[in-house]
Amino acid sequence: MPKTRKERVIAMARKTTARRTTTKTTPAAEPAKCQPCGGTGQTSVTVRVGRKRRPVGQQDGLCLDCFGTGIAASS
Structure with a gap:
């Protein structure tokens, strides 16, 4: 058994890092x-009116693929 301080320090195992x-x-x-x-x-959506469903203009709508985020779906 080491008795002096120096012997104790030397006897201690060094940790490997x-x-x-x-x-x-x-x-x-x-x-x-x-x-x-x-x-x-x-996205632009065509607005249709009347019994003959004639187009009268364009209307902006929420994109159904990305739900308005503008980022493509991952799947």
């Missing part, structure tokens, strides 16, 4: 734009 490696992070890719609305979140 694992070298830490850092991984390079790449910036996230920009999400794909929604195809039907072009990334705006709105």
